[in-house]
Amino acid sequence: MNARFAVGDKVRVREAYPPGHIRTPHFIRGKEGTVTAVIGDFANPEELAYGRPGIPKQTLYWVAFPQTGLWPDYAGPEHDTAVVDVFDHWLVGEQQ
């Protein structure tokens, strides 16, 4: 597995809104988070959903987003997080 990102890397979710079957939820598009685990390679659900084999496989990551970065009016403390499973092709690297 040649994972493009490692634990601790800052990443941003692509700000793209194509129609069709997508497993990257709307609320993280364009948002910045930190990779907290490299899960492994999985067939691409955006292909599987249409009856195709989902190749090439995509690396799946845990990306932790600070809640205050997702919701401007977030009511809880700054250390609260949302952890979302995100596929590689939805992520771009962020300069520190």
Next chain:
Amino acid sequence: MTDHHHHDDDWPYPHPKQPDTEDAPFTDHMAITEAVTELLIDKNIFTADDMRKMVEYIDSKSPAEGARMIARAWTDPDFKARMLDDVNAAAVEMDIDAGTIPIRCVENTPKAHNVIVCTLCSCYPRMLLGLPPDWYKSRAYRSRMIREPRAVLAEFGTEISDAVETRVHDSTADLRYMVLPMRPKGSEGMEENALADLVTRDSMIGVTVIKDL
């Protein structure tokens, strides 16, 4: 029963109307289900026996299996380490079939409280907890848990101190999650079977914590 309230009078979309079936409704969807089942059996995709066995298997799944694993993790640190590494493999050690979809166990600590949601559909660790409760699949839970976890947790009677991080896991992809709740104070010395009885389904979803004894 449905996830949502029906508004028969003001709802603009067609949906099955079943006159004279107040006592034992037989909806179009039930008819479709029977028809599809028969067709798939006729076409040798599966047999009636496959179907019967699968329903039995679904019935055999309950939160008791997840609870047994939690109790083992509380009493056996080596098992806990293996479970946090690979839930499906750890389940096999206990003769529990956790299936092939990878399940991740996220551990509650004095510093972090984990809770599970699926905002895009209703993914749930059904192989260890059985079929999900209706509220887990509801629009309200799926919309709000990710944005206002502390408010939703409070609705479940769970107050999380601001000193503790809330960590909401959205099961968007190929994993399922279960929470490893903190072992309650006062349970020291209890045996594994008795501990398993303390573990609730909701504590493994993360909407509640297990009260100290």
Next chain:
Amino acid sequence: MRRHHDMGGLDADAVEQTEHDYSPWEKRVDAIMRLLSDEKRLVMTVDELRRGIENLGPGAYDEYNYYERWISSITNILIEKGVITVDELGAKMEEAKARWQETQT
């Protein structure tokens, strides 16, 4: 565009903590899906199930209950794939309804 099923973060009411015992009919829908998607058969994937549910549209998504959405999606995808035809489905449905009517008298 935000699609209808993609609801994380939207405003909503308090969570009604309802649950029910699943009926035999609902478990059969679940069983059909597990059988169709198992490694031995691979007739359809869970991803196709989800795509089909999303494509039912906002009306059906809100009005149908959980397993009504499932069986609607499963049926559409089986027709799409040529596993079953609309005609044979319609005929079997009529038979199922007739059988049920007989039990009502």
